[in-house]
Amino acid sequence: MSNISSYDERIKNFDWSISENELGYKEGDVINIGWYCSDRICQQGKADKLAFIWEGLGGKEKKYTFNDIRINSNKFGDFLRNLGIKNGDRVCLFMDKIPELYIGFLGILKIGAIAQPLFSAFGDESLHVRLDNAETKAIITQKRHVSKVRKILDQMPYLKHIIIVDYDGRKPLREREIAFSMDEAEPVENLEIFPSKAETPSVLHYTSGTTGQPKGVKHVHYSIISQYLTTKWILDLRDDDIYWCTADPGWVTGTSYGIIGPWSLGITQCVLDTGFSAESWYKFIEKHKVTVWYSAPTAIRSLMRAGDEVVKQHNLSSLRHLASVGEPLNAEAVIWSEKVFGKPFQDNYWQTETGSIMISNYPGMKVKPGSMGKPFPGITATVLNPKTYEPWEESGKIGLIAFKPGWAAMLRTYWRNEETFKTKFKNGWYISGDRARIDKDGYFWFVGRDDDVINTGGHLVSPFEVESALLEHEAVGESAIVAKPDEINMEVVKAFVHLNPGYEASPELELKIMNFIRKKLSPLAMPQEIEYVDSLPKTRSGKIMRRILHAKEWGEEIGDTSTLEDDE
């Protein structure tokens, strides 16, 4: 019997107090995610239970019990507090998937500071705009990434501390840098936990929009109420499971379901901190006897491409439940996983802003391959007519995915950007920015974004951000960024570039521009293709019409071009 038992029954009798009661929380109580994910589990008699198995390159392994997680997160909290970090201060985590990332996250929350995880592959400009927006007071990083922080240090007077977790003493520390070794620090048995309340800010995750700079999505400690229950019912985690969430905690899946969800349930989880290869992933599952696996369509499609033979070379019989998130999981991938693993990857849907899974397939519920499933109990989801912002009354109509506000993990605002936050609500609905249709059985089917944002490998890339960065390249006069279809990543970034006088189109220049963006922003934002053009299609008022370029890439109808100034 699965944790959710019957989806239909749960829908009828649902109340979020189910989660509150299981977590022992009552309105007005102190609620601190850091404490819930470590101290509370120890108090439940699981102090010696394995919480974390970490594996790095060459099979290097580290293991931590829940008591280790408790003491090590205390060490982080104590260290930060001694540096002068206070509740409400922003502390950035800028690391690979090493134990310090996961445990440091809890340490930050324990002292009431706000954790700001950022993807370690971000370039210096991507890092800078996000630290600048948050006025981050401290950053926790590794030797291999510190050069990016040093490069922008002069522009960040608010950043007081750069904490290096693997400093080896080979070269002197520089301005504002300080070393901290989690494994070698003195144990901190007791740490005063900050008495955070439901609405105390906890995590700041950055996400990209069509226009403007990335937005800091503010979450609060109360988010654990929906993260806990969705983990329990959708990922179906049980006490004896070995769980593997492949997401990087630089992104929201990696914190909501790679830290908070499993550890608030006292579950053993494992992490593989190496680059992707089908062989190493299957080997990892086999070695650690992974039972529940939460991954992403890009990875699943890459595994499909690697073929069935490599699957057969490993004993993967420990797997009992598979789930996927990031971008829509195509029906072929669902059918393939059923064929090779004996069970389908079950898709689900949510966003950085929603903080927890909103629409999902559930254990025991019929899977329709290609569908993202049905709303989680307690979540009111619909698709709206884009003109009236009223729900479509008939099934099958394509509209905007929208949710009734009020679930626990919902964003509270965009950091220092209340104005944009308000635009996300229409007619009493939170507007996701994605489009879908609902079939007659109530299943949601993803259609696409409702804006120009590019979803590549499950991560959002803002065309505006890439276009702005491209303008800083001496050869680029102007550019337009659109999504290009991609078999593995669903979409990748494509740039249409008009060169400045004196520059000639060439493959060498294309590579230079690609690398320029990769280092400045991130590998995700790097155009995987650059097309040189004499001019870009614009409206009469001079606005670049990305939709025309997008339509050409996707073989779609171009639509109304009556306002077009120049059709190339």
Added chain:
Amino acid sequence: MEEMKDIVLEYVIEEYLEDEDEEIDYDTPLISGGIVDSFSMVSLKRFLENKYKISIPNEKATPDAFDSVNKICTLVNEFVK
């Protein structure tokens, strides 16, 4: 082959290595070692194609085939006339 290895190694150090103290050689794992990620592989592939005037089919450009300078050079040599 030796010259190619040096060129590719130098390019990887110049373009992808963030930690100036990190030392890599012809066998250092690049993809599994987190030095080059799957998105960045596209730019490394493009460099090889430009430099050696070849075209590497996508199905051959796997994370495993790009996992070290030695492996990359073996792959490139399949296409160099």
